[in-house]
Amino acid sequence: MKEQAMKRLLPVLFFISMQFHAKAQFDIQYLHEIGVGAAFNELVAYPNIQYSPRLNLYKFTSRSTISIDARIGVGYAFESGTYVQENYPLLYVPGTINFNSGACATRTTDDYLGFYFGGGYGYENAWNNYVIHGPVINAGMRLYLGTSPFDLNVSYLFDLTNQKAPIFGLGVHWVMNMLK
Numbered sequence: 113m114k115e116q117a118m119k120r121l122l123p124v125l126f127f128i129s130m131q132f133h134a135k136a137q138f139d140i141q142y143l144h145e146i147g148v149g150a151a152f153n154e155l156v157a158y159p160n161i162q163y164s165p166r167l168n169l170y171k172f173t174s175r176s177t178i179s180i181d182a183r184i185g186v187g188y189a190f191e192s193g194t195y196v197q198e199n200y201p202l203l204y205v206p207g208t209i210n211f212n213s214g215a216c217a218t219r220t221t222d223d224y225l226g227f228y229f230g231g232g233y234g235y236e237n238a239w240n241n242y243v244i245h246g247p248v249i250n251a252g253m254r255l256y257l258g259t260s261p262f263d264l265n266v267s268y269l270f271d272l273t274n275q276k277a278p279i280f281g282l283g284v285h286w287v288m289n290m291l292k
Contacts, residue, residue: 141168141177141219145263147285149185151204153277156238158202160187162283164263168212174220176213181230182206183250183267183283189238200239204279206248206267208232216254216261216287226254234269236279244279246272254287261287 145164150157162185170178185204214226234248252265263285271278 141171142166143168143216143219143287143289145285145287147263147283149183149187149265149281149283151185151187151202151279151281153244153271153279155242155275155277156189156202158187158189160185160202160204162186162285164285166210168218171218174218175223175226176211177217179210179212179228181208181210181232183208183265183281185281185283198241200241202236202238204234204236204281206232206234206250206269208248208250210250214254215256216263216290219290224256228252228254234267234279236269242273242275242277244269244271244273244275244277246270246278252283261290263287 143166147162149160149162151160162183164181164183166179166181168177168179183206187202189200189202208230209232210228210230212228214223215221217226229251231249235245237243246269248267248269250265250267252263254261254263265283267281269279
């Protein structure tokens with residue numbers, strides 16, 4: 113059922129994006145962030161180190177863009193509440209399409225506060241103990257503290273593997289190459 117809904121939603125999103133493309137400037141920019149985060153589900157909670165490359169594809173103004181993002185997380189899980197207490201490394205890779213507005217939407221914006229939201233598809237591999245994948249949604253706020261830009265974000269991965277282990281994530285990142 114979830115897969116059918118996603119299949120119906122993708123053509124609509126593509127059509128909407130093509131409407132914006134007619135008025136948008138084609139200005140590709142590469143931005144990236146590094147930070148820390150934490151992820152939680154019924155099975156495990158784990159801290160992680162995150163790297164987030166972002167490619168701005170459509171620039172509506174100097175304050176708003178459409179981008180392709182990947183918030184890659186590498187962490188170490190501490191499983192509790194089971195008969196066997198296990199600890200193991202994890203890899204989390206979501207690919208999302210986001211709408212960005214305000215601070216850090218582009219390299220030229222002067223805003224000190226901004227936001228973004230979007231969705232895509234995510235994959236998590238828990239050192240082959242389990243693999244989870246499915247649609248992912250995310251949202252966040254970018255702001256300047258002094259001259260340094262930071263990103264506060266949340267995400268939710270819907271589990272399509274029937275393991276009933278959707279993942280809720282939090283993160284704090286420093287946006288690189290954007291000092292004022």
